[in-house]
Amino acid sequence: EAQVTQNPRYLITVTGKKLTVTCSQNMNHEYMSWYRQDPGLGLRQIYYSMNVEVTDKGDVPEGYKVSRKEKRNFPLILESPSPNQTSLYFCASKGVEEGHETQYFGPGTRLLVL
């Protein structure tokens, strides 16, 4: 079954305490992305990766880091979280299957930074 998994699903942390949200996909997709979703602002792209070792900034990259050492994993790192990073985070992967573009989102990670 095609799947994008994220961990943890829920996280409460304090300002300044480094955290990592993991993302893994089992479809051998080259493209992976991270988004945050906030009321009234919708989904905004944080970072994306077009392949292993290739990453680029989305619209709201400040305060985040990513790495793509393997095709299946794309972790999101918050080196020093702040309350304005409280949000719902989604990881996604995209590829071509049977000639059609497909994209899958993970179930989301709800983060609260105190």
Place this chain on the structure above:
Amino acid sequence: QKEVEQDPGPLSVPEGAIVSLNCTYSNSAFQYFMWYRQYSRKGPELLMYTYSSGNKEDGRFTAQVDKSSKYISLFIRDSQPSDSATYLCASPRSRNTDKLIFGTGTRLQVFP
């Protein structure tokens, strides 16, 4: 002005109705468009994408693009309560990147 705009709704319709969901965009460089459905407390799922002006049909769903007026629509025929969700439109800033711009979504409620 946001690059992609949607009416947030909610849009409430009876079962069996034809639903029209709309987006406008401001950037002429947008070349193709996607529609996503997001159920409450779930990640978005890609419903349809279209590269050109005109209509694209998939079952009960039809996506329509009018590039001259920068207007995209998603029509749902014979709507069902299971269609109740938030619908998001999106477009990549350019064809060769994955830099997606999303609308804020329209919440649809289909009542029995």
